[in-house]
Structures are given as C-alpha cells and as structure tokens.
Amino acid sequence: MATERSRCGVTNTKAPASMYMDLSGPPVYRATTTAPVNIAVVKYWGKRDPKLNLATNPSLSVTLSQDDLRTLTTASCSAKYPKEDTLTLNGQPSDISGARTQACIRELRALREGLEKADPSLPKLAELPLRIVTENNFPTAAGLASSAAGFAALVRAIADLYKLPNDPTELSIIARQGSGSACRSLFGGYVAWRDGTQEDGLDSKAVEVAPASHWPQMRALILVASAAKKGVSSTSGMQQTVATSGLFKQRVAEVVPKHMATIEEAIAKRDFATFAEVTMRDSNSFHATCADTYPPIFYMNDTSRAAVRAVEQINEKAGKTVAAYTFDAGPNAVIYFLEEDAAAVVGSFYSILSATEGWKDEAKSLSSDIALDETIAQILKAGVSRVIQTGVGEGPVKSNEHLVEINGEAIIR
Amino acid sequence: MATERSRCGVTNTKAPASMYMDLSGPPVYRATTTAPVNIAVVKYWGKRDPKLNLATNPSLSVTLSQDDLRTLTTASCSAKYPKEDTLTLNGQPSDISGARTQACIRELRALREGLEKADPSLPKLAELPLRIVTENNFPTAAGLASSAAGFAALVRAIADLYKLPNDPTELSIIARQGSGSACRSLFGGYVAWRDGTQEDGLDSKAVEVAPASHWPQMRALILVASAAKKGVSSTSGMQQTVATSGLFKQRVAEVVPKHMATIEEAIAKRDFATFAEVTMRDSNSFHATCADTYPPIFYMNDTSRAAVRAVEQINEKAGKTVAAYTFDAGPNAVIYFLEEDAAAVVGSFYSILSATEGWKDEAKSLSSDIALDETIAQILKAGVSRVIQTGVGEGPVKSNEHLVEINGEAIIR
Numbered sequence: 001m002a003t004e005r006s007r008c009g010v011t012n013t014k015a016p017a018s019m020y021m022d023l024s025g026p027p028v029y030r031a032t033t034t035a036p037v038n039i040a041v042v043k044y045w046g047k048r049d050p051k052l053n054l055a056t057n058p059s060l061s062v063t064l065s066q067d068d069l070r071t072l073t074t075a076s077c078s079a080k081y082p083k084e085d086t087l088t089l090n091g092q093p094s095d096i097s098g099a100r101t102q103a104c105i106r107e108l109r110a111l112r113e114g115l116e117k118a119d120p121s122l123p124k125l126a127e128l129p130l131r132i133v134t135e136n137n138f139p140t141a142a143g144l145a146s147s148a149a150g151f152a153a154l155v156r157a158i159a160d161l162y163k164l165p166n167d168p169t170e171l172s173i174i175a176r177q178g179s180g181s182a183c184r185s186l187f188g189g190y191v192a193w194r195d196g197t198q199e200d201g202l203d204s205k206a207v208e209v210a211p212a213s214h215w216p217q218m219r220a221l222i223l224v225a226s227a228a229k230k231g232v233s234s235t236s237g238m239q240q241t242v243a244t245s246g247l248f249k250q251r252v253a254e255v256v257p258k259h260m261a262t263i264e265e266a267i268a269k270r271d272f273a274t275f276a277e278v279t280m281r282d283s284n285s286f287h288a289t290c291a292d293t294y295p296p297i298f299y300m301n302d303t304s305r306a307a308v309r310a311v312e313q314i315n316e317k318a319g320k321t322v323a324a325y326t327f328d329a330g331p332n333a334v335i336y337f338l339e340e341d342a343a344a345v346v347g348s349f350y351s352i353l354s355a356t357e358g359w360k361d362e363a364k365s366l367s368s369d370i371a372l373d374e375t376i377a378q379i380l381k382a383g384v385s386r387v388i389q390t391g392v393g394e395g396p397v398k399s400n401e402h403l404v405e406i407n408g409e410a411i412i413r
Numbered sequence: 414m415a416t417e418r419s420r421c422g423v424t425n426t427k428a429p430a431s432m433y434m435d436l437s438g439p440p441v442y443r444a445t446t447t448a449p450v451n452i453a454v455v456k457y458w459g460k461r462d463p464k465l466n467l468a469t470n471p472s473l474s475v476t477l478s479q480d481d482l483r484t485l486t487t488a489s490c491s492a493k494y495p496k497e498d499t500l501t502l503n504g505q506p507s508d509i510s511g512a513r514t515q516a517c518i519r520e521l522r523a524l525r526e527g528l529e530k531a532d533p534s535l536p537k538l539a540e541l542p543l544r545i546v547t548e549n550n551f552p553t554a555a556g557l558a559s560s561a562a563g564f565a566a567l568v569r570a571i572a573d574l575y576k577l578p579n580d581p582t583e584l585s586i587i588a589r590q591g592s593g594s595a596c597r598s599l600f601g602g603y604v605a606w607r608d609g610t611q612e613d614g615l616d617s618k619a620v621e622v623a624p625a626s627h628w629p630q631m632r633a634l635i636l637v638a639s640a641a642k643k644g645v646s647s648t649s650g651m652q653q654t655v656a657t658s659g660l661f662k663q664r665v666a667e668v669v670p671k672h673m674a675t676i677e678e679a680i681a682k683r684d685f686a687t688f689a690e691v692t693m694r695d696s697n698s699f700h701a702t703c704a705d706t707y708p709p710i711f712y713m714n715d716t717s718r719a720a721v722r723a724v725e726q727i728n729e730k731a732g733k734t735v736a737a738y739t740f741d742a743g744p745n746a747v748i749y750f751l752e753e754d755a756a757a758v759v760g761s762f763y764s765i766l767s768a769t770e771g772w773k774d775e776a777k778s779l780s781s782d783i784a785l786d787e788t789i790a791q792i793l794k795a796g797v798s799r800v801i802q803t804g805v806g807e808g809p810v811k812s813n814e815h816l817v818e819i820n821g822e823a824i825i826r
Contacts, residue, residue, distance in 0.1 A: 246671075246694070247701055250663035258659075277707075281659070284709045288660055292701035294694050295725055302715045312708055 026079035028408040029125055031160035035153035035396045037069040037144060038062065038184045038191060039220065039334045041279040041326055042259045043286040045234075046242045046252065051099075052201040053180040056242060057256040060192045060209065060263055061184045062336065064220055065393030069138050071146070073153035074403035075161040077128035081408060085130040088403075089150075091412045096132070103177040104155055105130065112162035125162055132157070133403035133410045138388075144222075144332065151178030152185030156396040168395065172206035188212045188394035190267050192260070212392045215270050217339040221346055222388040223380070224358075225303040225331035234329040237290065237297050244294040255285050272338055276324030279336060280311075283326040299329050303383025306376045307333035310349070317370045318344045339391075344368050346389065352377040358386040439492035441821040442538055444573035448566035448809040450482040450557060451475065451597045451604060452633065452747045454692040454739055455672045456699040458647075459655045459665065465614040466513075466593040469655060470669040473605045473622065473676055474597045475749065477633060478806030482551050484559070486566035487816035488574040490541035494821060498543040501816075502563075504825045509545070516590040517568055518543065525575035538575055545570070546816035546823045551801070557635075557745065564591030565598030569809040581808065585619035601625045601807035603680050605673070625805045628683050630752040634759055635801040636793070637771075638716040638744035647742040650703065650710050657707040668698050685751055689737030692749060693724075696739040712742050716796025719789045720746035723762070730783045731757045752804075757781050759802065765790040771799040 038061035046056035085105065087096040096102075112126040134153060138144050155175040159166060172183035176193075183205060184191040189212035196203030232240075241248050259282045266274035290297040304327055311325045311333075322341035326334050337345040347368030350359060372380075403411050451474035459469035498518065500509040509515075525539040547566060551557050568588040572579060585596035589606075596618060597604040602625035609616030645653075654661050672695045679687035703710040717740055724738045724746075735754035739747050750758040760781030763772060785793075816824050 245701075246668040246698060247660040247663050247705075250660050255659040281707050284707060285659060285705050288658075288701040288705035291704055292660075292698050294690075294697065296697045296721060298718050298721075301718075305711050305714075308709060308711075 023407055028076055028078040028080065028404070028406060029123070029128070029161060030074055030076035030402055030404050030406075031157055032072065032074040032399045032402045033153055033156045033160055033396045034066050034070045034072050034399050035149045035156055035185050036063045036066045036188065036393055037138070037146070037149045038181065039064060039326065039328065040181065040184075041275070041324075041336070042256060042263060042282045043328075044180050044193060045238045045286050045289065046248065047180070047238060048195075049199070049201065050235075050239060052204075053100075053176050053178075054201045054204050055180055055193065055195045057252045058193060058195045058260050059181070059184070059256075060190070060260060061181070062190060062218060062220070062392050063185065063188045063212070063395060065390045066397065067393070068388055068390035069144065069149070071134060071136050071149035071153040072399060072401060072403065073132065073134040073150075073157040075154070075157035076131045076133075076404040076408065077125050077161060078131070078408050079128055081129040081131050083129055086132065088131075088133045088410050088412070090135050100151075100178045101154070104151065104174050105158065107174045107177070108155065108158045108162060108164070111159075111164050111166065115162070115164070130158070131404055131408065131410060135403065135413075144224075144328075144330075147179040148181040148185045151175050151182035152396060154178065155182070156186065160398065169205050169207055173202060173204065176201070176204060176206075186395060189214065189392060192264070209264055210267050212394055215267065216392060218392040219337050219339055219342065219345075220388075220390050220392075221335045221337070221349060222390065223303075223307055223333040223335070223349070223353075223384045224386045224388065225301060225307075225333065225383050226385070232297050232299075232329075237293070237329060240295075240297065241289050241293040245289050245292040247292045248289045251285055251289050256282070259285075273321040276315075276321045276336065279324040279326050287327060299331060300327055301331045301383070303379055304331045304333055306379035306383070307335070309376050310372050310380065311335060313372055313376070314345060314348050314370055342366055344370060348372060349380075349387070352380060353384055353387060355381075356384055356387055358388055360389045363389060436820055441489055441491040441493065441817070441819060442536070442541070442574060443487055443489035443815055443817050443819075444570055445485065445487040445812045445815045446566055446569045446573055446809045447479050447483045447485050447812050448562045448569055448598050449476045449479045449601065449806055450551070450559070450562045451594065452477060452739065452741065453594065453597075454688070454737075454749070455669060455676060455695045456741075457593050457606060458651045458699050458702065459661065460593070460651060461608075462612070462614065463648075463652060464512075465617075466589050466591075467614045467617050468593055468606065468608040470665045471606055471608045471673050472594070472597070472669075473603070473673060474594070475603060475631060475633070475805050476598065476601045476625065476808060478803045479810065480806070481801055481803035482557065482562070484547055484549050484562040484566040485812065485814060485816065486545065486547040486563075486570040488567070488570035489544045489546075489817040489821065490538050490574060491544070491821050492541055494542040494544050496542055499545065501544075501546045501823050501825070503548050513564075513591045514567070517564065517587050518571065520587045520590070521568065521571045521575060521577070524572075524577050524579065528575070528577070543571070544817055544821065544823060548816065548826075557637075557741075557743075560592040561594040561598045564588050564595035565809060567591065568595070569599065573811065582618050582620055586615060586617065589614070589617060589619075599808060602627065602805060605677070622677055623680050625807055628680065629805060631805040632750050632752055632755060632758075633801075633803050633805075634748045634750070634762060635803070636716075636720055636746040636748070636762070636766075636797045637799045637801065638714065638720075638746065638796050639798070645710050645712075645742075650706070650742060653708075653710065654702050654706045658702050658705040660705045661702045664698055664702050669695070672698075686734040689728075689734045689749065692737040692739050700740060712744060713740055714744045714796070716792055717744045717746055719792035719796070720748070722789050723785050723793065724748060726785055726789070727758060727761050727783055755779055757783060761785060762793075762800070765793060766797055766800060768794075769797055769800055771801055773802045776802060 044059035176183035457472035589596035760779040
C-alpha cells in the first residue's frame with residue numbers, strides 16, 4: 001500500500017480506494033459540500049473595515065445554478081494528519097495561512113470547541129488538523145466570483161464537519177471575513193448582504209430576500225471576455241476608490257440605498273423591467289466610481305461596452321426590457337433575462353457567437369429576429385472567448401462526492 | 414468676367430483676383446480672424462439652461478497654439494449679396510439658420526445697430542446680408558473642439574467687421590450661446606468660464622486666468638484615436654447625464670469647485686504636479702459621470718485607456734509628474750507637459766509611434782530611456798491614427814488672409 005500512496009498523502013487513483021486502502025489507525029472525519037457563485041445586481045464595493053470585511057454599503061445578488069458554476073469542497077480532520085492544517089485548491093497545494101482563511105477556521109473551531117465543552121461525549125475534532133480539498137468547475141479569478149463560492153464552501157464544509165447548528169445567516173458572518181461577497185453564497189435565490197452598523201460586524205450578514213423558487217424563471221448568459229487574472233484585485237481596488245473617488249460617497253449615501261429598496265420590491269413583484277433597470281444602473285454606477293478612482297481603475301473593455309450596446313439593441317428591438325447587463329470587477333458580461341425571453345436574448349447572441357464555445361444544445365434551437373449592429377457583432381466575435389448559460393439556483397448542498405478518501409488521502413483529478 | 418465667376422458667387426481661382434475682377438457696384442466690407450482650439454482641464458459638462466448654454470459648473474481650459482489648430486473665418490457684408498446671410502464651412506455651404514448661430518448673429522447685429530444709431534455717419538452694415546466663410550486646419554467633430562474655435566472665430570470676425578468696441582469677455586457671452594466652450598476660445602493662455610448665477614446668463618462668461626506668457630512652457634501632445642464623428646454629441650450627452658446620473662450632482666456640488674480652486678492656484682504658481690493631478694482627476698470624474706449616465710455614454714475606448722496607462726508609466730519612471738492626460742467627448746488623448754520634459758514625454762511616445770503621421774522634426778531628436786509596457790505600446794500603435802504636437806497659445810488674431818475676395822467672392826481652396 002505504501003507504494004500506492006504518495007508521501008504527501010495524495011493519491012491519483014480513481015478506483016474505489018476503500019477496496020484496498022489501509023483503514024487502520026485514527027479515524028478520518030469528513031464532510032463535503034458544494035457552494036454557488038453569486039453575481040451582484042447591486043454591487044459591493046468599498047470596506048468600512050478592511051480587516052472584518054465590513055462593507056460601506058449593502059448589496060444584493062442572484063445565486064447562480066451549481067449545475068454550471070460551483071465549488072466542491074471537502075473538509076476533513078484526523079489525528080493521522082500532519083499537525084498543520086492544509087488546503088488543496090484545484091489540485092495544487094494552496095496557502096492556508098492567509099489572515100482571511102485563518103479567521104474563518106479560527107471562528108469555526110471556536111464554535112466546535114463550544115459544542116465539545118457543552119457535550120464531553122463529542123469527539124474532539126476542534127483540536128485535530130484539517131485537510132481541506134477544493135475544486136472549481138470554472139476558471140479562478142476571471143471575475144467569476146470564485147472567491148465567493150470558495151469561502152462559502154470552505155465555511156459550509158467545516159461547519160458540516162463540525163456539525164455546527166448555526167444557520168446560514170450566522171455562518172455568513174464568518175464567510176464574510178474570508179471574502180465579503182462569500183456571505184451571499186450561503187443562500188440560493190435572491191440574497192441581500194445587510195452591511196450593518198456595528199463595529200464588531202455581527203450585524204453585517206447575508207439574508208435570503210427570496211428563494212430561487214419565488215422567481216425560478218431568472219436566467220443568466222455570461223459572456224467571458226477574458227479568462228485572464230484581473231489587473232487590479234477587487235480588494236485593493238475598492239479601497240483605492242474609497243480613498244480617492246470624489247463621487248463614491250454619493251454612491252454610498254444615495255445611489256445604493258435607492259437601488260436596494262427598488263430592486264427588493266421588484267423581486268417581490270417579479271417585475272423584470274425594474275429589476276433590469278436597477279441592475280444596469282448599479283453596474284454603471286459601480287464602474288463609474290472605478291473610473292473616478294485615482295489612478296483610474298478600468299475593468300470593462302471595448303468588448304464589455306459592445307455587450308452593453310448589444311443589450312440596449314435587444315431591448316429596443318424587443319420593444320420592452322428583456323435583458324439586463326451587469327459587470328463585476330472584470331470585463332465579463334453577465335446578462336440576466338427571463339426564460340420566456342430566451343429566444344430574443346440567447347438567440348440574438350447565439351446568432352453572432354455560434355462559433356464560441358460553451359453553448360448548450362438548447363441555444364441552437366433558439367432563433368431571434370433581432371439583428372445586432374455589425375460593428376458590435378464583430379467586436380463581440382473577436383472578444384468573447386466562451387459563453388456560460390445558467391440561471392438562478394440553490395445555495396450550498398451536501399455532497400458524497402468527497403475529495404478526501406475515507407483513509408484521508410486527498411483526491412486530485 | 415462672368416465666365417470667370419460661378420453663379421453662387423464662389424471662385425476657385427488662386428490668382429490675385431483684383432487684377433481682373435469687377436469691382437464696380439456696392440462696396441464689400443470684410444474682416445478676417447483666426448481663433449484657437451481650447452482643451453479644458455476642468456471640464457464643462459451639463460447645462461442649467463440649454464437655450465442660453467448656461468453651464469452647471471465652471472470650467473478652465475488651456476488655449477492651444479494656432480500654428481497647429483485654428484479656425485480661419487472671414488465675415489463680410491455687402492449690398493451686392495443676395496438677401497440671405499450665408500455660411501461656407503470648409504468649402505461646403507453650411508446651415509446658418511440654426512438657433513445657436515442665429516443667436517450670435519442677432520446679438521452682434523444689435524450691437525452694430527446701437528453704434529449706427531449713436532453715430533449716423535457710420536455705414537449701415539447691420540442691415541446688409543452677411544457672407545461668412547470659414548475653414549479649419551484640422552478634422553471637424555473628432556473631439557478636437559472644432560465648434561469652440563468655430564463660434565469664437567465667427568463672433569470675433571463679425572465683431573471686427575462691425576468694429577464693435579466690446580472686449581473679449583463681453584463677446585464671450587455671445588460666443589457661449591453658439592457653443593458653450595467657444596467662450597473660452599476668445600482668450601489665449603489659461604482661461605476660466607465663470608458659470609454665473611443669473612437667469613439671463615450675462616454673468617456666464619470667460620475670463621483670462623493667466624496669459625500664455627505667464628507659463629509659456631506648457632506643451633500638449635494629442636493622440637488622435639479616431640477622426641470619426643462622435644457617437645453621442647456632447648450637447649445631447651451632457652443633458653442625459655444631468656437627467657440620469659446619480660453621481661453627477663456630487664461632481665457639480667463638490668468635485669468641480671475644489672478642482673477649480675486648486676488648479677487656478679497651481680497655474681498662478683506654475684506648479685505642474687498639482688496642475689497635472691487636477692487635470693487627470695477631473696477628466697476621470699467627467700468620464701465617470703458619462704459612464705453613470707443611463708444609458709451609459711462611453712467616449713474613451715481601449716486606446717484611450719492605454720494612453721492613460723502610458724502616462725502613468727512615464728510619470729512613475731520619471732520619478733515625478735511630468736505628464737497629464739485629459740479626454741474630451743471623444744477617444745483622443747490630450748497630454749499636457751512642460752517643454753523641459755519633452756524628451757521624457759514626447760520621446761517615450763515617439764519611440765513607439767514613430768510610424769504614425771503628424772510628428773514634428775523636433776520629435777525625432779528627442780530620445781527617452783523610458784520604455785512603455787509592450788501591451789500598451791501595441792494598443793497605441795494599432796489605435797492612434799495621428800499625433801498633433803502643440804502647446805499653449807494666443808487668442809484670436811486679425812488676419813489679412815481673407816476668405817472673401819475684395820469683390821465679395823468666397824474663396825474655396
């Protein structure tokens with residue numbers, strides 16, 4: 001068996017390891033979860049407390065289906081592991097010593113210790129080293145909110161491993177310390193991050209505004225304009241904006257509160273036209289404050305702007321608002337629409353981007369009589385590297401697709 | 414002779430017409446002037462009164478040398494002309510009936526009538542038809558402020574034709590009604606447009622902050638990113654911003670007043686670093702409010718953004734601020750710098766754009782040890798169609814290069 005196992009406790013076998021692996025020695029505890037990506041329609045940008053990730057303003061997002069974008073994470077602990085906690089991300093050993101990751105682990109361990117103190121019969125998991133293995137099914141740091149899904153999965157998996165009774169909102173306070181927007185990935189559907197006012201951040205947490213089942217027709221088409229890493233990380237970028245933009249405080253004081261109130265009502269009423277207008281206006285406002293940062297931050301490029309014009313043309317030619325664009329801290333366009341308008345929206349983009357990878361078979365059957373401007377079509381053809389068709393989805397889900405063998409070996413694939 | 418003359422009173426001959434032309438009949442009165450382009454460093458964007466062109470905020474510009482960019486205009490009047498006033502722009506009959514042009518002509522005629530009433534011995538020019546012929550030495554409507562130079566030249570030429578005693582600030586109130594920024598082109602050097610508060614706009618006028626001679630070392634390098642007409646005209650664009658941007662009122666209330674005070678002091682002290690920072694911040698703020706407009710207005714493109722990064726790299730590698738970018742309602746970059754830093758600034762751009770047209774011989778002798786990032790260099794090489802090297806210059810100048818023959822024929826060349 002020793003020959004079967006690499007010295008770092010990693011195996012590449014895909015065969016059912018339990019058939020022949022060494023199961024003697026201390027037990028291995030494990031829990032596995034998936035967590036979704038969320039794409040904000042009212043953006044989080046700016047921290048009032050960078051250490052605790054306390055936002056300068058509330059935000060609201062749509063959780064996207066994990067069939068298309070998800071992080072899978074197994075958290076395990078065992079006395080047989082080396083003393084140090086370890087993290088493997090997409091098959092590569094990853095730094096677990098970062099302050100944000102440590103903050104999450106520390107808080108979760110403290111909660112487990114509380115349970116163990118209250119019930120001495122519980123196994124002493126809090127004192128065991130953690131082995132965390134995680135993988136995304138989408139490119140990391142391409143402006144696809146991988147850190148949100150990543151920290152949500154990390155927190156959810158460890159909370160499950162430790163059998164913590166805490167609800168998702170309580171866990172969101174922990175996940176938020178890993179990555180602000182991660183707090184919103186602990187829920188499915190339509191999720192608000194209430195920024196809160198307390199210095200300790202205990203009131204800065206995510207809540208479900210509406211479950212996916214309330215408005216399940218919401219779809220998203222993502223035009224990936226670049227899979228490259230971002231130029232300016234959002235963490236440093238947003239603090240430059242807070243420090244230097246003369247327009248930012250207006251966004252925080254007036255623009256965002258209005259957008260939050262309006263879009264929550266639009267979601268309650270399933271009013272897509274209003275949802276779409278706020279979504280587009282808030283994305284514009286966010287990128288405007290980036291452009292007003294000194295030195296200016298540019299996340300959108302000419303391809304992004306062509307996507308904006310394409311959405312405007314689709315809405316104009318459809319005679320009503322059927323699509324809404326939004327852009328995170330990168331050039332990718334996320335276009336929200338309702339299932340009933342798939343032909344007009346997906347069909348219009350498919351007609352010019354049919355050669356681009358990522359389309360689902362359903363797209364091929366959708367035809368639109370909307371012809372996009374030729375210049376816009378050319379820019380999109382040249383700049384969009386792939387598309388992702390998805391929609392509103394559920395929050396984290398327990399999984400048996402463990403990334404750690406029952407004998408404690410990390411599975412790399 | 415009749416065969417020599419086209420029926421619309423236009424001749425193409427370049428030979429001294431007076432040698433053989435018919436000089437009988439009513440006299441032709443004429444006055445010719447040149448007027449400069451100005452490029453704002455604190456931007457005019459937004460009207461509180463669209464009819465009178467009253468701005469929502471003050472602005473400040475640098476007048477550019479007429480050796481490189483100028484409008485030449487001859488205003489003439491004669492009883493031998495057809496009854497209708499006419500305007501010829503760059504060789505083409507142009508519409509003179511527009512409300513803005515008519516407002517300027519009406520006010521100038523009224524001032525002339527006042528003179529004629531006061532002194533009956535004066536010829537009755539106010540009642541004679543006008544023939545105005547004008548030409549630019551640069552592409553029209555490419556974001557090169559052609560309307561500013563055009564209306565400044567129109568007003569200055571007619572004022573000279575009518576021998577009006579009014580000073581440039583008084584004339585700026587008239588030119589402003591033609592095109593807001595035109596009021597600043599009636600002066601050379603460093604010019605402020607005081608937005609004023611009166612409803613009649615009589616206090617919304619241009620004043621000289623400092624003559625060109627106060628800080629003659631100011632240079633400008635223009636990277637022409639597109640000579641095409643703009644997508645969104647600034648007149649309609651700025652009113653969309655006023656109506657829809659949630660961030661715009663913050664620019665008007667706080668950002669611009671601070672920029673005006675700071676840059677006027679910087680000009681007084683010849684403090685380039687401060688002048689440059691305000692210039693770049695104000696351009697960023699202006700384009701941010703455009704991006705925050707609904708639907709968003711995009712004037713800058715990927716070439717413009719590469720120019721921003723190039724300027725940042727030049728300043729960083731020079732170890733001090735030697736260059737400042739600013740963008741009007743178009744993608745062209747205007748880069749201000751001081752003569753003493755020409756090697757670092759012009760040299761850096763010449764090293765990557767030497768194949769681009771428009772360089773003066775002096776550029777070829779400038780070498781910079783600053784190497785711009787290769788990606789940025791490639792974008793600029795692909796996107797910059799020509800360069801214009803110029804600098805701070807004087808205001809309108811009387812000229813004998815008349816565009817109307819002494820017999821009243823328009824000269825087209």
